[in-house]
Amino acid sequence: MVAAHAVSPRKGVDWAALGWMFLFFWYLSGVTQLLLFATDSIGWRGFRQTLLLSGFWLVPLLLVPGQARRLAGMIGGVLWLCSLPAFGYYLIYGQDFSQSVIFILFESNNAEATEYLGQYLAWWMPLAFVGYGLGAWLLWRKIRPVYLSRRPALIASLLIAAATLGYPARFMLNSADFATGMNQFEERLAAVTPWQLMVGYHQYRQQLGNMQDLLTANAKLPPLQNLTDAHAGQPATLVLVIGESTNRQRMSLYGYPRATTPRLDALREQLAVFDNVVTPRPYTIEALQQVLTFADEEHPDAYLTSPSIINLMKQAGYKTYWITNQQTMTERNTMLTTFSKQADEQVYLNNNREQNARQYDGDVLLPFSKALADPAPRKLIVVHLLGTHMSYKYRYPAEFDHFKDRQGVPAWVTDDQLPTYNSYDNALLYNDFVVSSLIERLSGSKDNGFLLYLSDHGEAVFDSPTDTVLGRSEGRPTAPMYTIPFMLWTSAQWREANRVQFGPELSRPFSSANLIHTWADLAGLQFSELDPSKSLVNAAFRARPLLIGDPYQPKALIDFSLIKPKIAVALEDANRPVLRAN
Secondary structure, three states: OHHHHOOOOOOOOOHHHHHHHHHHHHHHHHHHHHHHHHOOOEOOHHHHHHHHHHHHHHHHHHHOHHHHHHHHHHHHHHHHHHHHHHHHHHHHHOOOOOHHHHHHHHHOOHHHHHHHHHHHOOOOHHHHHHHHHHHHHHHHHOOOOOOOOHHHHHHHHHHHHHHHHHHHHHHHHOOOOHHHHHHHHHHOOOOOOOHHHHHHHHHHHHHHHHHHHHHHHHHOOOOOOOOEEOOOOOOEEEEEEEEOOOOHHHOHHHOOOOOOOHHHHHOHHHEEEEOOEEOOOOOHHHHHHHHOOOOEOOEHHHHHOOOOHHHHHHHOOOEEEEEEEEEOOOOOOHHHHHHHHOOOEEEEEEOOOOOOEOOOHHHHHHHHHHHHHOOOOEEEEEEEOOOOOOOHHHHOOHHHOOOOOOOOOOOOOOOOOHHHHHHHHHHHHHHHHHHHHHHHHHHHHOOOEEEEEEEOOOOEEOOEOOEOOEEOOOOOOOHHHOEOOEEEEEOHHHHHHHOOOOOHHHHOOEEHHHHHHHHHHHHOEEOOOOOHHHOOOOOOOOOOOOEEOOOOOHHHOEEHHHOOOOOOEOOOOOOOOOEOOO
16 A cells, blocks of 8 residues: 555546546535536536635645645545535525524524424434445545655645635725725635635624614614603504515516416406505615615615614514525624614524525515514514525426516517516516515414515516516616515404595605604604605605705715606506506
């Protein structure tokens, strides 16, 4: 055995041996990413990262070829152990491992962890772990030295290190500041073992610190003054459903010719459908900082210095729940998690590292039913959906892949744009199922209360012949980015007790930045900070300019009326409302 390893250097490069080395190290990161990609759970970026970065571990084997197998065993053993959490998480949840998972692990107690394992752990999973380890061992057995003379070995090692680490490093070097550059660097390592654990934990700690600072500041806020409750002591279940990236102009409930909301259409007689509501900003965090607090376009920082809807309802004696299918702990979503942590109970369903992952909103239905069954007499349940967020094909299961051809598609949509256009409508179709199911479950519970649904912002998806924008851009605002659905369902007893009936209110021009005033009005709450003129359902409502844009650049703020189409589109079906673009 010793003599066999003391082989003299060969002429030329043993490419087969190099291939086995690379395959061994790639296996320890790439298998999980390959499974995620092959099952269409996420995009291919993580898989690409493993291909680019796994070659780094060839360097020590080239520099010390006589110890190649031993070094491969030592490095591979560490990598295998570090890869097990991601591999196991995929087996259990079918999701990618991220800092959000670490957050959930630290947030869960032993009883919750045992419950999760008991619910999801299957008999075949230990066998999968054994098979995964066996595959690594068989590949390790293929490792053999690659002998190069000293100079070529050094050059090859430098080239490999530059090719692998140079990929993420260039993003750091091209960034404006160190913090941004480090985030960019970490993002390019986040799918690869062992950096996945290291980056995940570092980002978790960083974002946790930011969140704790926000929560500490929120806890120091004074309560709302002179709070009174018209329904004090009465059982009530109030539900706020926050959608994502949903443009109401693409909903048949609002007159779109394709039947993208058939279930809500069937419930229309039970709904108050408001058709003139816009969001102040086309981005989730920036919009919800205003939607959920007293902040608005003229006072954008008020979310830091004033109570949120969660604070309001807790002060009014409601037990509060936050059920979210949004990503949990990312640099962007820390503010969302901060809002969620203000609630008494939280359910985090989406721990994927990337938005482009198959995480369906139907997952909110079970925890929603559990919250409804909670014996607490007064409850606020916030449900935050992924809605119709890009990439749209990840937002609905196969059975909702209904729109596939050009029927009902405007003539200006090109063949290249058609798949995206259709997938957005399919995402709306599934969103219709989820939102209507939430309404049906609340109705079936016989609880006294209401459900309000709105989207954080809209989305532009080839909505006019002159608008080729896909997604959202505050620098190039178009109506579909800001027009959002806004609808209210009330229980029979709530309607009767509060004489809920809307007419002209349904077409009032309203910005969701003032939601907290409308919400308080609907819930029967009064306090000194409430402005009835900002409540969509109050007789004292006063129409204001619907300001949109970046409030930190005041000169960029504009009235939405400047970009909305001037001509309404009449539909052939006279029984349907006019399709409004406002």
